[in-house]
Amino acid sequence: MKRAFNFSAGPAALPLEVLEEAAAELFDYRGTGMSVMEMSHRSDEFVEIAQRAEADLRELLDVSDDYAVLFLQGGATAQFAAVPLNLLGDKSAADHVNTGAWAKKAISEAKHYCRANVVASSEATKFDRIPPRAEWKLDPNAAYVHIIGNETIGGVEYHDVPDVGNVPLVSDMSSTLLSRPVDVSRFGAIYAGAQKNIGPAGLTIVIVREDLMGRAMAGTPSVFDYKIQADNDSMYNTPPTYAIYIAGLVLKWLKAKGGLAAMEKVNLAKAKLLYDLLDSSGFYRSPVTRDDRSRMNVPFTLNDSGRDEAFLKQAAQHGLTQLKGHRSVGGMRASIYNAMPLAGVQALVEFMRDFERRQG
Numbered sequence: 130m131k132r133a134f135n136f137s138a139g140p141a142a143l144p145l146e147v148l149e150e151a152a153a154e155l156f157d158y159r160g161t162g163m164s165v166m167e168m169s170h171r172s173d174e175f176v177e178i179a180q181r182a183e184a185d186l187r188e189l190l191d192v193s194d195d196y197a198v199l200f201l202q203g204g205a206t207a208q209f210a211a212v213p214l215n216l217l218g219d220k221s222a223a224d225h226v227n228t229g230a231w232a233k234k235a236i237s238e239a240k241h242y243c244r245a246n247v248v249a250s251s252e253a254t255k256f257d258r259i260p261p262r263a264e265w266k267l268d269p270n271a272a273y274v275h276i277i278g279n280e281t282i283g284g285v286e287y288h289d290v291p292d293v294g295n296v297p298l299v300s301d302m303s304s305t306l307l308s309r310p311v312d313v314s315r316f317g318a319i320y321a322g323a324q325k326n327i328g329p330a331g332l333t334i335v336i337v338r339e340d341l342m343g344r345a346m347a348g349t350p351s352v353f354d355y356k357i358q359a360d361n362d363s364m365y366n367t368p369p370t371y372a373i374y375i376a377g378l379v380l381k382w383l384k385a386k387g388g389l390a391a392m393e394k395v396n397l398a399k400a401k402l403l404y405d406l407l408d409s410s411g412f413y414r415s416p417v418t419r420d421d422r423s424r425m426n427v428p429f430t431l432n433d434s435g436r437d438e439a440f441l442k443q444a445a446q447h448g449l450t451q452l453k454g455h456r457s458v459g460g461m462r463a464s465i466y467n468a469m470p471l472a473g474v475q476a477l478v479e480f481m482r483d484f485e486r487r488q489g
């Protein structure tokens with residue numbers, strides 16, 4: 130078996146231990162004579178899997194009983210619509226901070242349902258930073274303030290929770306959830322597609338304050354109505370059972386590794402290795418201001434984009450794969466989620482130093 134150091138932004142690498150456990154149980158889950166993917170979502174075995182996954186997620190993130198944890202489908206993109214549908218209530222506007230490609234998508238979707246105020250934007254500087262909190266022009270009558278916790282394409286991440294007063298803060302944490310401890314109580318809602326740091330594609334996690342539920346706009350599809358899903362233990366319809374099972378194995382793995390504080394330590398060390406190289410080199414460059422750099426997605430460019438192809442080809446020959454930057458920005462991007470070991474980043478940095486020495 131040959132495993133690459135896979136730097137994909139998502140769907141992304143999963144821990145080998147998780148894949149091994151899933152493989153061992155693939156044909157016969159604990160004596161049931163069937164795979165988890167062949168099992169009724171209402172079976173005792175699967176209900177146990179789903180309950181364990183929720184309990185482990187709550188434990189890892191220290192989620193209080195004031196919040197519902199939902200396992201939905203449709204990706205974070207569906208949440209760009211589900212958030213206004215569920216959380217506008219009697220309000221007609223939502224505040225958005227524009228930090229990049231994902232913020233823009235959230236804004237354009239929200240506009241179908243409400244006035245989406247762009248209260249701050251870093252577009253003028255090519256999304257190289259989080260606009261400083263002091264510059265945000267918040268509307269006290271907005272239903273919520275929406276941010277992207279980590280811009281997966283631009284590589285810009287919030288390193289603290291912005292204070293937005295009494296208006297609920299909503300964050301798309303698709304590419305940062307579980308990479309570090311987070312104070313959930315500071316948020317009205319958090320959502321994330323699973324396929325980066327949590328599990329396979331197909332599962333979307335929503336953590337939402339109980340008192341914000343039950344006010345969905347008329348006509349909200351039932352599967353996207355937080356209250357309906359919460360009242361049905363996220364089984365109003367058939368949930369993505371196998372994705373929940375694998376996410377459950379990832380959560381168990383995270384607990385065995387010491388939880389989110391331990392993960393944060395390793396993630397900081399990985400990011401530092403890579404950014405130190407970028408900053409000390411005249412050959413590579415990070416486009417993001419230092420304070421706002423993502424620990425999960427590290428975009429970088431070569432000083433001569435004519436060498437990009439050679440870089441990617443040779444990297445792949447060294448077992449370092451999926452480093453091509455997003456098609457909208459070009460260059461490279463190394464996504465270094467929890468499942469990427471320190472050794473993978475060390476191997477990448479070594480390769481990059483060597484490539485620079487040889488000038489490709």
Ligand code: PMP
Pocket residue numbers: 139203204205206207231277279280281282301302303304322
């Ligand atoms: N938000 C962020 C921050 C993302 O990284 C992504 C996926 N790359 C999305 C939203 C969209 O997620 P999905 O494709 O699961 O709908």
